[in-house]
Amino acid sequence: MNKNDDFESCSCTMIHEDVVKKVKKTISDEDKFYELAELFKVLGDLTRVKIIKALLESEMCVCDISALFGMNQSAISHQLRILKQARLVKFRREGKVVYYSLDDDHVRQLVDCGIMHVREI
Amino acid sequence: MNKNDDFESCSCTMIHEDVVKKVKKTISDEDKFYELAELFKVLGDLTRVKIIKALLESEMCVCDISALFGMNQSAISHQLRILKQARLVKFRREGKVVYYSLDDDHVRQLVDCGIMHVREI
DNA sequence: AAAATAAATGAATATATGTTCATATGTACA
């Protein structure tokens, strides 16, 4: 009987079976980790981080965000869609203009946590 | 004189000049945002998030991490290098075996913040 | 010194992702 029997096949020899078993118990829910990685992935882009940082200051429309960063309106729209899908931003329409803002305070906390790590912005 | 003169060229018309100017002041340091995005990008991968979650529980060697996730030793090594470069993990060597652990408590906070957003893991 | 083992690294490949361009949609106003 092989030491690796409880785990998926892998070219490695397990060295500390006790540690691996203990840790394995705590990370059972793969789906949740997928979601967590997806969340961080959404924040892991310069354009999107900048958009979020801007929205931390003020609600803004697509045009103004584009102008602020000197970027294509389409590029901003695409990124806003990704932020929207991740429920990081929400929007409201007023005539032709669509205003975006942060969806909740978790976002602020999350960004602040990140800033703490890279130090002062 | 064009409204956009203070900003890089962009196909858009700025709508709320006051808002854009106000926000622009607060996001002057582009480099820091780049670092912030890089940090989130590093966390934005399923394998790396799982490694970090494992290391939240216990220091582990490369072999054991590989066995835990049933993944190639090389794949894990590559990912650990990325985590190392981002100063999210540190390591110590003991003979042939290299043990990895989290670099500091910011990491824990950051992951906890993320978990809060995607709800219970 | 040679063999064995844990980990790291480089190259290759397949996949994912961001931006641009062109165009469509939605709204206001003449």
Added chain:
DNA sequence: TGTACATATGAACATATATTCATTTATTTT
């Protein structure tokens, strides 16, 4: 109803990235 403008969307392209395979490096043991 037609024009103008703000935004959204689809396709294309270029770039970035994760994993695998093959190999190398570092360390221990015989």
